Structure formats: structure tokens, C-alpha cells
Amino acid sequence: MTPHQLPAGRTSHSRFVIPLELMENNTCGIKQGTHLAELMQHVRLIIWDEASMTQRYAFETLDKTFCQLFQMLKDQRCWLWVMGNYQLKKKESKDEPTWIEIPEEFLIKSWTSPIEQIVVETSPDFTSRQSDDDYLKERAILTPRNDDADAINENMFKKLGGAPVTYNSVEKICKASTNIADLHDLYPVKFLNSLNFPGMPPMPSA
DSSP states (O other): OHHHHSTTOOOHHHHHTOOSSOOTTOOOSOOTTSHHHHHHTTOOOOOOTTGGGSOHHHHHHHHHHHHHHOTTGGGGOOOOOEESOOOOOOOSSSSOOSSOOOOGGGEEOOOSSHHHHHHHHHOTTTTTSTTOHHHHHTOOOOOSOHHHHHHHHHHHHTTOOSOOOOOOOOOSOOGGGOOOSOHHHHSOHHHHHTOOOTTSOOOOOO
């Protein structure tokens, strides 16, 4: 459902006409000379939600299609900051390599705190321009792990100006939602405070 919550969001199969039955030799249904092919020429960034759960043939299918549409595909690609092990191996065959080599200028090779460093590299003027909507919209940090996203959000929240405000939750189960008696025994306050929900800040520790 995530693509439908974004402005003009689409699923990957719908946007790139990826076949539903994926095989090694598939290509997308994007034809030369069509409006969709022209749209692909202006693409600078593809945000693919839940990409780590996508079948690899979907990426290979799109890559082969782009190779057909653009003779100089590498000029159409965009780059992201990469931290960690940046020594990417090459495929030992005559085929195209399955990995790419990231240019030196896009690598972060040293840091004390990886989260702090990726924030600094992405938004170096965040503290002074945190009210600048255009500045914020031009930048994004992508991570496949929710715990990393929480840590990045916490780091950036600490940089926000103004006094913090704490909103306390109701530490009990609504009795109207169930007919079970003794809910306070089934769901003690300590358990309720341990729950973390997407889009909600974690419960502060006592």
C-alpha cells in the first residue's frame, strides 16, 4: 500500500511494466518511442520500497530494459552515499558484472559515529536550515532497516530547535475493544510501554 500513499506513487510492476511471471531472460514492456520510454529518459532517482524483498530477476529485467533504451546507461544512473564495506566484487564471467564499482567521491571512508556522519554528509547545514522546506526536500537518507531509521530520526530530532514536548499515552487497554475480563493482568503497563509502533516515537524509559 505504500506506493499509493505517495504522490503519483506506483508499484514497480505497474510503473516499469515488469512481467508478473519473472524469468532470467525477461525484459520490461517499455517500448521505444512511447511516452513511458520518454519518461524513463528523465529519471534521476528510483525509490523502490521493500527492495530487499523483491525477486532479483525484477531488478535484472529493469536493468536489461534500461540498457536497451539507453546506450549510455551509466550516464542515467544516480548515486547514493555508501558507508561500510565498499569493495564490491566483480562477476568472473564474460557477462556484464552483477555489481557496480562506486566512485571514490561518493564513499565515506572514515567516521566516529556512522549515523552522525551520514547525517552530516547528507544535510551539512541541517541545524541552520531546518526550516527551509526546499533544502529538506532535496535530501533523503534511505535504509532498509527500521531500527537504523529510528536511530537516524533520533539523531536528527536532537538537532531540532525549540523546547521538546512529551505527550503521554494512556497506559491501559480500552475495555470496549474486547469482552475479556482482567485486562490489566493480560497487558501490564510495563508490557504496553515496551511496544513501539511505526510512525510513533518510542516510549521514554522510566
